[in-house]
Amino acid sequence: MFLLIISPLILYFIITYLLKRYQSKRLYTCSLESPSNIYSSLLPVDFHSKPKQSGNNDGGYIYPSDPVSALEQLRAVVATLHSQGALISLDPYNLIILHERLAYTNSNDVVNWFTVQFNLFTGSLTALGTHRHAALIQDACQLKKLGCFALTEKGAGVLSGLLCDTIAYFNQTTAKIVIHTPNENAKKCWISYAGNNQVEYAVVFAKWAQKNPIQSKKQTIVKTSQGELYLTPHVVAMVVQIRDKGMTLEGVSIEQCHTRSDFRSNCFGTLTFTEYNVEPECLLDRYCSLDTTNGTLQVIDHCPKLFFKLANRLLVGRLCLSATALACAKVTLQLVMKKVYSSKRCQFSYITDHIQTMTQQICEMDYYFHRLIKRFQVTTSMTMTTDELLEKNLDEILLIKAYIPPLCRSIVGKCRELFGAESLLAHHRMAEIHASCYASCLAEGDSVIMAQAFVGQCMHKYKHLSFSNWRLIWLMMKILVTVPTHKRIDYINAHQTEVIAAFQQIADGIFQNQGIRSNLQSIPTPDFTNTN
Numbered sequence: 040m041f042l043l044i045i046s047p048l049i050l051y052f053i054i055t056y057l058l059k060r061y062q063s064k065r066l067y068t069c070s071l072e073s074p075s076n077i078y079s080s081l082l083p084v085d086f087h088s089k090p091k092q093s094g095n096n097d098g099g100y101i102y103p104s105d106p107v108s109a110l111e112q113l114r115a116v117v118a119t120l121h122s123q124g125a126l127i128s129l130d131p132y133n134l135i136i137l138h139e140r141l142a143y144t145n146s147n148d149v150v151n152w153f154t155v156q157f158n159l160f161t162g163s164l165t166a167l168g169t170h171r172h173a174a175l176i177q178d179a180c181q182l183k184k185l186g187c188f189a190l191t192e193k194g195a196g197v198l199s200g201l202l203c204d205t206i207a208y209f210n211q212t213t214a215k216i217v218i219h220t221p222n223e224n225a226k227k228c229w230i231s232y233a234g235n236n237q238v239e240y241a242v243v244f245a246k247w248a249q250k251n252p253i254q255s256k257k258q259t260i261v262k263t264s265q266g267e268l269y270l271t272p273h274v275v276a277m278v279v280q281i282r283d284k285g286m287t288l289e290g291v292s293i294e295q296c297h298t299r300s301d302f303r304s305n306c307f308g309t310l311t312f313t314e315y316n317v318e319p320e321c322l323l324d325r326y327c328s329l330d331t332t333n334g335t336l337q338v339i340d341h342c343p344k345l346f347f348k349l350a351n352r353l354l355v356g357r358l359c360l361s362a363t364a365l366a367c368a369k370v371t372l373q374l375v376m377k378k379v380y381s382s383k384r385c386q387f388s389y390i391t392d393h394i395q396t397m398t399q400q401i402c403e404m405d406y407y408f409h410r411l412i413k414r415f416q417v418t419t420s421m422t423m424t425t426d427e428l429l430e431k432n433l434d435e436i437l438l439i440k441a442y443i444p445p446l447c448r449s450i451v452g453k454c455r456e457l458f459g460a461e462s463l464l465a466h467h468r469m470a471e472i473h474a475s476c477y478a479s480c481l482a483e484g485d486s487v488i489m490a491q492a493f494v495g496q497c498m499h500k501y502k503h504l505s506f507s508n509w510r511l512i513w514l515m516m517k518i519l520v521t522v523p524t525h526k527r528i529d530y531i532n533a534h535q536t537e538v539i540a541a542f543q544q545i546a547d548g549i550f551q552n553q554g555i556r557s558n559l560q561s562i563p564t565p566d567f568t569n570t571n
């Protein structure tokens with residue numbers, strides 16, 4: 040009996056192993072957009088001349104990281120992109136490709152500022168606003184108005200948005216929306232560029248409160264300047280002015296973070312709102328509206344969970360951050376390969392084996408990623424909206440954000456080790472690239488939470504259930520058989536390590552079985568040497 044059960048299993052593993060081992064694979068070379076000046080046109084103007092200046096002993100170009108110079112470089116890059124017509128559309132595909140180009144040619148500081156201004160700030164206005172916000176969008180695209188994106192709260196961290204303590208409500212006497220930070224935990228923190236005096240606007244997320252009770256089992260009441268109000272389940276987005284000509288407006292308080300080791304140009308800000316009054320037009324009202332006769336929020340029928348609609352910007356952001364991490368990993372590995380293969384080090388198998396493994400991993404990520412992002416190319420014949428496209432590909436976006444940035448961070452860490460002490464030199468950008476990859480794991484949806492959400496989706500939709508994903512089957516069986524429905528979320532939270540192991544098994548299976556192989560030439564990087 041035992042043999043009867045075990046022999047088909049053994050046979051299955053032998054056959055799948057052999058198939059995997061001897062399956063023919065095509066050689067894959069990471070794609071580079073041609074012509075090559077698509078990259079070199081974004082380099083800082085002094086990229087070639089500065090290292091040659093007399094007295095410059097750095098051996099390469101060191102990107103400035105003070106806020107004034109970083110902003111100057113961002114303005115130059117944006118002007119070039121406008122002249123190329125590259126910013127006409129902020130559709131996801133276009134933004135992702137721009138992030139890739141920027142990550143090759145510019146500092147972390149510029150890429151990060153670009154992502155905040157164009158995806159998080161302007162992207163939110165475009166996707167969530169209406170004709171009322173058109174003038175601001177135009178100014179934001181031209182960098183005439185700079186903005187930030189205030190989602191993260193001190194007490195919520197990676198769960199910000201799902202948890203939100205900042206409140207907003209309508210004051211009928213003044214006909215203004217009031218934004219308020221009720222406690223320390225509700226402070227908006229780590230808000231990129233909110234501490235930079237040039238930034239005058241913020242997209243702020245807050246939970247809506249109103250006089251009319253909502254239909255819910257649990258009614259939560261909050262105390263406000265308008266008396267006691269019912270808290271709705273809806274997180275709304277508003278675009279508000281926080282500074283005027285560099286001066287913080289009354290009702291807003293901004294603490295600057297001065298002690299950063301990385302992201303030197305980004306003076307992260309902590310925002311506190313004290314019954315801050317703003318016009319009703321500040322509400323980004325594509326999916327909701329405000330009844331000014333009684334301060335009630337109306338949410339259009341097909342978006343009962345308003346926050347998920349608002350969070351679509353984060354979906355695009357997750358792809359942009361993954362593109363950035365991937366470009367960074369490619370640049371770093373290229374540097375290591377050049378050093379190793381032009382020296383006697385190429386005889387040491389510890390080094391070359393690692394290089395081969397990392398090359399294969401980068402090619403696998405690159406192949407999957409570039410195949411997926413093609414789905415986000417917006418064409419005139421398309422019937423779906425960008426939001427629908429993003430929602431349709433939600434699982435793949437979760438997979439990418441959970442897999443690519445952490446693996447890129449590990450690759451960059453290993454590359455630094457193999458590069459030796461030279462990795463400390465600023466012009467190699469390894470230290471800042473390492474910081475960028477780590478931030479790509481954390482920001483706009485933590486990779487651990489994304490992995491957990493992906494596994495949740497697999498169980499919910501009965502996807503990826505196979506022998507090779509036995510961890511998923513085992514976990515699912517345990518949950519279905521032993522955990523009552525109302526305790527399942529708690530169970531998953533208490534067994535996250537097991538969930539992440541299941542994720543890793545599924546993701547490795549997907550990325551490592553795409554039928555591609557790599558060689559040392561598989562990862563080209565743009566060549567900037569012949570451009571002057």
Ligand SMILES: Cc1cc2nc3c(=O)[nH]c(=O)nc-3n(C[C@H](O)[C@H](O)[C@H](O)COP(=O)(O)OP(=O)(O)OC[C@H]3O[C@@H](n4cnc5c(N)ncnc54)[C@H](O)[C@@H]3O)c2cc1C
Nearest residue numbers: 188189190191195196197229230231478481482483485487
């Ligand atoms: C460079 C950079 C720029 C940023 N810019 C912005 C911005 O412009 N606007 C904005 O709103 N925010 C911004 N943030 C904030 C960012 O989104 C938060 O740092 C992130 O949401 C994590 O919150 P936290 O730092 O409080 O980490 P924590 O919540 O303390 O989490 C730290 C780590 O603990 C683990 N962890 C925490 N909770 C859980 C859980 N429930 N399950 C499993 N693991 C968990 C995770 O591994 C996580 O990485 C930025 C952050 C960085 C690094």
